[in-house]
Amino acid sequence: MSNSQFIVAVVGATGLVGQKMIQVLEERKFPVKKLVPVASERSLDKSVSFLGDQIPVQKLTPAVFKGVDFALFSAGKKVSREFAPIAAEQGTVVVDNSSAWRMKPGVPLVVPEVNPETCSNHSGIIANPNCSTIQMVLALYPLHKAFGLKRVIVSTYQAVSGSGSKAVRQLKEEISTGASSDPYYPYPIAYNCLPHIDLFDRDGYTFEERKMMLETRKILGLPDLPITATTVRVPVKTGHSESVNVEFNRPFTINKVVDILSNTPGIVVQDQTEKNIYPMPLTAEERDEVFVGRIRRDESVENGLNLWIVADNLRKGAATNAVQILEYLITGN
Numbered sequence: 001m002s003n004s005q006f007i008v009a010v011v012g013a014t015g016l017v018g019q020k021m022i023q024v025l026e027e028r029k030f031p032v033k034k035l036v037p038v039a040s041e042r043s044l045d046k047s048v049s050f051l052g053d054q055i056p057v058q059k060l061t062p063a064v065f066k067g068v069d070f071a072l073f074s075a076g077k078k079v080s081r082e083f084a085p086i087a088a089e090q091g092t093v094v095v096d097n098s099s100a101w102r103m104k105p106g107v108p109l110v111v112p113e114v115n116p117e118t119c120s121n122h123s124g125i126i127a128n129p130n131c132s133t134i135q136m137v138l139a140l141y142p143l144h145k146a147f148g149l150k151r152v153i154v155s156t157y158q159a160v161s162g163s164g165s166k167a168v169r170q171l172k173e174e175i176s177t178g179a180s181s182d183p184y185y186p187y188p189i190a191y192n193c194l195p196h197i198d199l200f201d202r203d204g205y206t207f208e209e210r211k212m213m214l215e216t217r218k219i220l221g222l223p224d225l226p227i228t229a230t231t232v233r234v235p236v237k238t239g240h241s242e243s244v245n246v247e248f249n250r251p252f253t254i255n256k257v258v259d260i261l262s263n264t265p266g267i268v269v270q271d272q273t274e275k276n277i278y279p280m281p282l283t284a285e286e287r288d289e290v291f292v293g294r295i296r297r298d299e300s301v302e303n304g305l306n307l308w309i310v311a312d313n314l315r316k317g318a319a320t321n322a323v324q325i326l327e328y329l330i331t332g333n
Contacts, residue, residue, distance in 0.1 A: 004330070005033035009068045009092070011083065012075030013037035013048050013057055016165055017097060020319035021072045022048055028323055031330070038064055039075070068092045070329075072322050088124025093329065095126050095322045099207075102127040102215055109218050112324040113266045114141045119328055126325055130208070131317025132156050132231065132240050133215040135290045138316075139309050140246065142264045143257065144220060148249035150303070152227040154212060157234045157241040158197060159281060160189060162313050171235055185233070194233040206231060239281025240313040248303040254295060257305065261292050266316070271295050279310035287312055288320045 008025065012018040018039070025032055037048045039057045047054040058064050060079070065071060065087040073080050077100035084094045084101065101107045108118040109127045111134055119126060129137070136154060143149075160167040163184055170180040174190035185194060197208035209229040217225050234241075262269045270279050271293040279291035290311045298304025311317055 005031040006069040006330070007034045007036065007067055008032050008326075009036040009038055009065060009071040009087075010048075011038045011060060011071060011073045011079065012097075014039045014043040014046055015074060016161055016168070017074040017314055017318045018072075019048070020314045021074065021322060022050055024315065024319045024323045026051060028320075028327070030323060030326060036064065036068060062086045062090075065090045065092045070095065070326055072326075073097055074318065074322075084125050091124075093122070093124060093126070095128055095325050097128040097318055097322060099130070099211060100127075101125050102129060102211070103218065109215060110325050110328075111137055111141075111219055111321060112328050113138055113264070115219055115221070116325075116328045116333075119325065128318065128322045128325070129215050129219060130211045131162060131311075131313040132158060132208070132242065133212050133219070134317050134321055135240065135309050135311035136212070136242055136244060137216055137219050138264075138266055138290045139244070139261065139292050139307060140216075141220060142260050143246070143248070143252075143305075144222075146250075146256070146260055147252045147303070149220070149222065149225060150247040150249045152216070152225065152247075153245040154227070154229045155243045156197075156212075156229070156231045157193075157236070157243075158231060159236040159238050159240055159313055160233065161238045162197075162240065162317075163233070168237060171237065175235075189233060190235050192235060195230065197231040197233055205229075236281045237285075238312060238314060239284045239310060240317060241279070241281060242307075242309045244307045244309055245298055246305045246307065247298075247301055248305065251303055252305065254297060257295055261295075266290055267292055269293065269295070279308055281310060284310045284312050286315065288316050290316060 047056045074097040077098040080096045080098040080100040160171045167184040173180040198206045208231045212229040268289045278293035294308035
């Protein structure tokens with residue numbers, strides 16, 4: 001099967017993540033026989049570039065999935081809830097980047113470096129985790145195997161590109177002119193931080209925070225893991241950062257932690273504070289790796305550890321992870 005070529009649809013092809021999915025398919029040389037870019041009616045006059053060709057965008061209808069082997073969805077949960085089952089019924093394997101299917105029983109929620117084996121249990125739909133969840137579990141998983149997770153506390157510093165092109169435009173306009181003509185956020189984002197990502201639930205948590213907690217438990221297979229999250233939007237274009245505090249069940253040494261992370265595929269350790277070397281969104285942009293630094297013991301609790309984790313939210317946090325799932329499906333690794 002690895003020598004085959006495939007018809008691949010990208011739903012939401014003109015959005016930030018959809019464009020990045022097409023870019024990553026090309027960069028990683030995924031065996032695409034035909035690309036089918038799909039978007040809403042307002043994008044029908046557009047085309048996308050792939051392997052040197054300009055491919056016209058098609059309207060999202062049930063018929064668009066006829067003969068399609070794989071569909072990468074990044075058009076929001078409403079679209080995914082309606083059209084992912086329609087695509088799956090026609091034999092298309094869907095990798096969905098929205099929150100629509102992540103916590104549904106029987107739908108694999110996959111980070112290929114962590115739990116690729118769950119892909120084999122799909123029924124036509126595989127969920128791509130939340131961007132901030134992906135980078136955190138990639139770092140926590142090998143440490144959990146070594147020392148056993150006891151508790152996780154995470155605070156995120158998330159880029160505006162996670163909200164889409166309208167939010168990026170707001171940041172750029174506010175920096176250049178002091179105001180936005182059509183703001184996405186309820187307050188200015190330039191020179192500001194908003195402790196508000198997604199809607200607030202009745203208990204005071206946002207849905208973004210809830211996603212991180214629930215998805216981490218599902219991916220790691222730890223349904224009772226004590227975990228709490230605070231998610232914050234910051235005036236950064238691309239690249240999510242996270243301060244992660246972990247308690248383990250077993251003792252560790254910092255040297256062992258560094259060694260484990262340094263030998264984990266997909267992770268780059270940047271932790272030379274004497275040279276001011278540590279992960280930053282600027283240096284993570286357009287990279288597929290998850291960067292980990294500021295590795296230090298939390299001296300306030302037994303077996304406590306602090307980590308600073310950064311990744312490009314459009315790539316490993318979305319597009320690259322989705323394409324890696326496709327790669328696993330066709331090669332088994």
